[in-house]
Amino acid sequence: MNTRQTLVERCSALFEDLSFGASRAWKDAQPGRKVVAYMPVYVPRELIHAAGMLPLGILGAGESLEVIHGDAYYQSYICRIPRSTLELGITGRLDFVEGFLFPSICDVIRNLSGIWKLQFPDVYVRYFDVPQNYVDGIGGSYYRRELEELKEGLEHLAGRLITPEALRASITLYNENRRLIAGLYALRTERPWQVPSSELYLVVRAGMVLPVEDHNQLLKDYHAAAVEEELPIRDKSRIVLSGVFCEQPPLSLIKAIEMAGCYIVDDDFMLITRWLLQDVPLDGDPLQNLVDAFLHHSAETSAKYQPEAKLKGQYLVDAVKGTKAEGVIFAAPSFCDPALLERPMLQTKLDATLVPHIGFKYAENSGQMQPVREQAGTFADSIKLWSNP
Ligand code: SF4
Numbered sequence: 249m250n251t252r253q254t255l256v257e258r259c260s261a262l263f264e265d266l267s268f269g270a271s272r273a274w275k276d277a278q279p280g281r282k283v284v285a286y287m288p289v290y291v292p293r294e295l296i297h298a299a300g301m302l303p304l305g306i307l308g309a310g311e312s313l314e315v316i317h318g319d320a321y322y323q324s325y326i327c328r329i330p331r332s333t334l335e336l337g338i339t340g341r342l343d344f345v346e347g348f349l350f351p352s353i354c355d356v357i358r359n360l361s362g363i364w365k366l367q368f369p370d371v372y373v374r375y376f377d378v379p380q381n382y383v384d385g386i387g388g389s390y391y392r393r394e395l396e397e398l399k400e401g402l403e404h405l406a407g408r409l410i411t412p413e414a415l416r417a418s419i420t421l422y423n424e425n426r427r428l429i430a431g432l433y434a435l436r437t438e439r440p441w442q443v444p445s446s447e448l449y450l451v452v453r454a455g456m457v458l459p460v461e462d463h464n465q466l467l468k469d470y471h472a473a474a475v476e477e478e479l480p481i482r483d484k485s486r487i488v489l490s491g492v493f494c495e496q497p498p499l500s501l502i503k504a505i506e507m508a509g510c511y512i513v514d515d516d517f518m519l520i521t522r523w524l525l526q527d528v529p530l531d532g533d534p535l536q537n538l539v540d541a542f543l544h545h546s547a548e549t550s551a552k553y554q555p556e557a558k559l560k561g562q563y564l565v566d567a568v569k570g571t572k573a574e575g576v577i578f579a580a581p582s583f584c585d586p587a588l589l590e591r592p593m594l595q596t597k598l599d600a601t602l603v604p605h606i607g608f609k610y611a612e613n614s615g616q617m618q619p620v621r622e623q624a625g626t627f628a629d630s631i632k633l634w635s636n637p
Contacts, residue, residue: 252473259450262457266313271304271457272344282406284347287357288494289551290523291349291376292538295399297418297460299406304345305456308332311498311613321363327583328611329495330360337368347372347405353494353551354586372405374398380553382543392539415534421460423527428467435474437571440511441481443474446503452521485628488573489515490564491580491587493551497610504617509628513571516549523547550590561597568603574631577624578607604635
């Protein structure tokens with residue numbers, strides 16, 4: 249029976265498995281199957297799926313893997329995700345992966361794509377660039393060419409063409425995936441005690457390693473269980489967690505914030521799962537539909553370039569209002585330049601609208617959560633005492 253507990257236990261096992269047994273099992277189930285990994289933040293997984301391959305999200309190695317080899321390739325004063333990802337590769341944990349996409353989120357990931365090419369010459373490696381301009385004839389044309397090149401590369405790797413019909417079928421599945429995740433986020437916003445964020449994180453994260461068909465079923469099962477099994481309501485402060493967007497926080501950090509008296513009612517974990525805000529249309533040219541969706545219907549976040557200075561950070565104010573949040577906790581990876589450079593601008597926007605906020609940094613393997621719990625607890629208490637007259 250799919251109780252909340254059994255589902256979360258399954259997701260937890262997937263989360264902790266750094267050998268990626270579920271993805272290996274998918275590959276071994278039929279001869280000739282291939283796996284294409286990708287890093288945060290966004291790649292069009294539909295294209296990988298339409299080529300008959302498994303998209304595998306690699307979000308670093310978390311808390312449990314000691315990084316030894318990875319440190320030899322990078323200086324110590326950068327974030328941990330490239331080092332731990334390299335550790336996964338060098339220790340053979342990704343030896344079943346035939347392709348690897350590195351999205352253009354920062355120079356660190358750009359460098360990692362180069363290192364991967366040198367280190368694993370048999371793997372199809374692509375640095376996947378996305379537009380910083382949302383005009384159809386400029387950024388749109390550029391992105392269309394980028395997708396066409398990616399499509400060709402994936403077809404070559406898969407040994408088959410990606411037909412429009414196959415791409416439409418994949419878009420249908422990922423549209424459903426995005427809807428199901430949006431439904432769970434909406435449920436958490438409405439009744440956060442029913443959907444603890446530490447559970448929601450694991451359930452969504454399972455989609456990084458499972459085929460989308462299985463993940464869709466898992467999301468439906470969890471939603472049903474979360475509605476069914478009542479959990480007690482606590483007197484907590486509602487907060488938005490912001491600043492993550494690439495290297496993920498340890499699960500213990502999410503739990504620490506919750507235990508300190510906060511309901512997380514919105515977050516930017518695993519942005520790929522909520523990047524596109526609407527269903528990608530199925531009629532017409534499906535490749536162009538992916539271009540248009542990225543250009544015109546993608547979520548405003550720290551990871552997306554905002555050309556208009558006055559709109560910078562407005563999405564965060566909107567998220568606070570839309571979720572009836574009472575404050576914002578900035579939690580960003582240590583040494584993450586994009587997140588840390590963004591934060592002063594976001595804080596200014598929040599200050600202008602009198603939204604209280606605090607911030608701290610983490611690494612994916614941060615172990616000591618007592619300071620986080622103390623800060624988040626004090627923040628939650630101060631909201632209760634002074635923000636709600
Ligand atoms: S955590 Fe930040 S600095 Fe590190 S790879 Fe991601 S975006 Fe780049």
